[in-house]
Amino acid sequence: MFALVDCNSFYASCERVFQPHLYGKPVVVLSNNDGMVVAKSKEAKALGLDLGAPYFQIKEILQEHSVYAFSSNYTLYGDMSQRVMNTLRELTSDVEVYSIDEAFLDLRGFTHRDLLEYGKEIRATVLQWTHIPVSIGIAPTKTLTKVANKIGKKGDGVIKLDTLESIDQALSDFPIEDIWGIGRRRTELLLRMGIRTAKQLRDMDIKWVRKRMTVTGERMVRELRGEPCYGWDEQPTSKKQIICSRSFGKFLTEKKDIEEALVFYASRAAERLRAQGSVASDIMVFFETSRFSGPLYAPAKVVHLPRETNYTPDLIKATLVGIQDCFRKGYKYRKGGVMLMGIHPAGERQYDLLSERNEPKQEALMKTLDGLNKRYGANSVFYAATGIKQEWKMMRQLKSPHYTTSWSELPVAV
DNA sequence: TCTGGGGTCCTAGGACCC
DNA sequence: TCTGGGGTCCTAGGACCC
Numbered sequence: 001m002f003a004l005v006d007c008n009s010f011y012a013s014c015e016r017v018f019q020p021h022l023y024g025k026p027v028v029v030l031s032n033n034d035g036m037v038v039a040k041s042k043e044a045k046a047l048g049l050d051l052g053a054p055y056f057q058i059k060e061i062l063q064e065h066s067v068y069a070f071s072s073n074y075t076l077y078g079d080m081s082q083r084v085m086n087t088l089r090e091l092t093s094d095v096e097v098y099s100i101d102e103a104f105l106d107l108r109g110f111t112h113r114d115l116l117e118y119g120k121e122i123r124a125t126v127l128q129w130t131h132i133p134v135s136i137g138i139a140p141t142k143t144l145t146k147v148a149n150k151i152g153k154k155g156d157g158v159i160k161l162d163t164l165e166s167i168d169q170a171l172s173d174f175p176i177e178d179i180w181g182i183g184r185r186r187t188e189l190l191l192r193m194g195i196r197t198a199k200q201l202r203d204m205d206i207k208w209v210r211k212r213m214t215v216t217g218e219r220m221v222r223e224l225r226g227e228p229c230y231g232w233d234e235q236p237t238s239k240k241q242i243i244c245s246r247s248f249g250k251f252l253t254e255k256k257d258i259e260e261a262l263v264f265y266a267s268r269a270a271e272r273l274r275a276q277g278s279v280a281s282d283i284m285v286f287f288e289t290s291r292f293s294g295p296l297y298a299p300a301k302v303v304h305l306p307r308e309t310n311y312t313p314d315l316i317k318a319t320l321v322g323i324q325d326c327f328r329k330g331y332k333y334r335k336g337g338v339m340l341m342g343i344h345p346a347g348e349r350q351y352d353l354l355s356e357r358n359e360p361k362q363e364a365l366m367k368t369l370d371g372l373n374k375r376y377g378a379n380s381v382f383y384a385a386t387g388i389k390q391e392w393k394m395m396r397q398l399k400s401p402h403y404t405t406s407w408s409e410l411p412v413a414v
Numbered sequence: 415t416c417t418g419g420g421g422t423c424c425t426a427g428g429a430c431c432c
Numbered sequence: 433t434c435t436g437g438g439g440t441c442c443t444a445g446g447a448c449c450c
Contacts (some may be wrong), residue, residue, distance in 0.1 A: 031418035038418065053416040073420085099450045183448050214424060216448080243420055251416090290419060337419090395416090 001115060001138055001162065002228075003105040004145035005088060005122065007081075008133045008153065010101035011039035014080045015070050017131045018403045018411050026067040030055055033247045033394040034071055071396035075378075079404045083130045091122050096234050104142060106232055119158040138162070142230045143223035146180040147171065147198065171199035171224065181220040186213060198224060237274040238343070244269040245286070246336020248392040252333045258287055259323055260387035264318040266338045267383055270312040271373070273340055274366055277347075279308040280340040283315055285322030287336030299326035303343070310346060311362045313368070316385060377406065 007013060011029040016022045026044035028037045036054050047065055049058060055069070062069055081100045088095050094106035105122075119136040126134050137148025138160040147170055152159035161167045177187040179198055189212065195201050202224040211219045220230040244265040249267060252258055262285060273280055283307060288298035301322040305314060321337060372381045401409035 033416085033418075035417050052417075054427040074419095102450075181448070185447060214447090216424070239421080241421075247418070290417085335418090385419065 001107045001110070001134055001140055002142055002145050003107055003115075003119060003122075003138045004098075004142070004149045005103050005126070005134050005136050006149050006153075007101035007106065007136060008125040009039060009041045009045075010075055010081075010132070011070075011072065012041040012044070012388055013132050014077050015068075015073075015400055016041075017080065018400065022068055024063060027068055027070070028062065029070050029072050030398065032072060032396075033249065034397060035247065038072065046061060054395065061303045065120075069398055070203050071399040073400050073402070075402050075405050078402065080130065080132060082134055084100050084134070085124055087126050087129045088122070091125060094232070094234065096232060097236065104145065107138070114162045115162075116158060119160065123157055133157070135159075140226045141223040141228045143180050143220055144226065147174055147178075147224075150174075150178055167226065168199065171202055172197055174198035176201055179224070181216060186217070187302075189213075238278055238345070239272070240343055242269050242272050242280075242343065243337060244272075245335060245339075246394055247335040248333065248393045250391065252392055253329075253331070255323065255327045255328070255329070257387075257392055258327060258333060258336060259320060260385065260390065261392035262287065262319050262323060262336055262338055263316050263383060264386035264390070265336070266315045267312050267386065269338055269340050270310055270315050270366075271370060273310045274370060277345060278344045279310045280315075281308045281342030282340075283318045283322070283345070284335075284339040284341060285326075286329075286339070287323075289331050290334040294332065297328060297331045299328075301326045308342070308344065311366060312383065315340075316383060345378070 009027075012027040015027055016030065023041065026043075026047060027041040028049070030036065031038045033301040034055050037049060037058070040049060040051070044067055047061075047067070049061070049067075061067075077100060077190040084101075085095065085097050085103060088103055088105065092105050092107070094109075096106070097106040098104055107118075110118065115138050119138055122135055123134055126132060127366065134157070135149050135152040136158045137150070137152050138158070139145045140146045140162065144161055144167065148159040148161045151170060151174075161170050174197060176182050176190050176195060176198060179201070180200075182190070190196075190201065195204065202221060204219060204221065206221060209221050213220075222229050246261075248257075248261060252261070259325055266283070269283075276336050282302055284300055284302045286298070286300035289296055296338060303318040303322045305318055307314075309315070315338075370382055401411075403409060403411050
């Protein structure tokens, strides 16, 4: 048996931990740049707010219903996530962190315990230690734990599906669009066929599923049948691509501003690359005008790096080359970013026999840089090419403090 | 004025090779 | 008139996830 632990309205719950007067009140969290709503508390969901709606359009409705809105504070959410995951690791040894607010537990060794009781115990402990409420679904496959978890969200939080009858019952009411692995396109396809429930999908001809929904669909259906098809992956695997992109705080028209922003993103991407001990062989540079107004211009340029590297100045140089290649004047740019590709462990790097062997010096420099930024806070030390004024920086007018990660922003008890 | 950001896996089809 | 077949590698794009 497996379990899926999923934090309820995670971002909103994180904000509440440090502002307890928000319990029971509607809370929403906005995307970067305060663009749109990305997380809602149960009370906010009950108001029927449209998740995709831009903030500026629903601002008044939010005020009318006294909804508390926050800019996203990923530093806080990341730190709270770690606390939840560490709590889970204290309670059970096999934890696979699946996302910032979800983890699978492998309970195959727990044959001697009542798993429903155990789930309730986990839920209570996480709540007590971190103040984050979670739902838990327990079932024979990962896909079924997702189903159980979703059902649990509506009730008291912990659901176990282990008998054929309980699974049948759960699937017969479960809409296909809520199944893990069924998105918009597959929902359309299945509805056209008259398939509406998870039970109907589970009982379909597997060959048809394979043909129309590829092996990913086949695996999903087999999992619904109780046959585990997804592996167990406890170590976080290193990223195969690293993207750093953002909407700009305002429209940018000058090449210099695009350069500053993208150089900044490149240096952040490089930090992440070094953090996982990898080097990259290519970097893609991209930026675009708004998709909602004016002519769309969205160039992207892949720049091959002369050597596999994680040295920030190499990546900055390549970023500038990429921008030089595709920047055009006369457009108002809204967002942009970089993507690192061809990522390998640094140890496997091919050295060029003729190039100067500067690596030890460069590695030491990067190590110092990363160390300073870790110790004194992100961006304490940065490349001058990222500019000083940083007018491209995103807007986050409603951000809560970094309660848990910055000495100057600790909550004060009075 | 204002519409997120960061990932994975799979397949089809083209290029190329023998 | 008649123009193979099998294999690998790479890339773009689709679909999905949180």
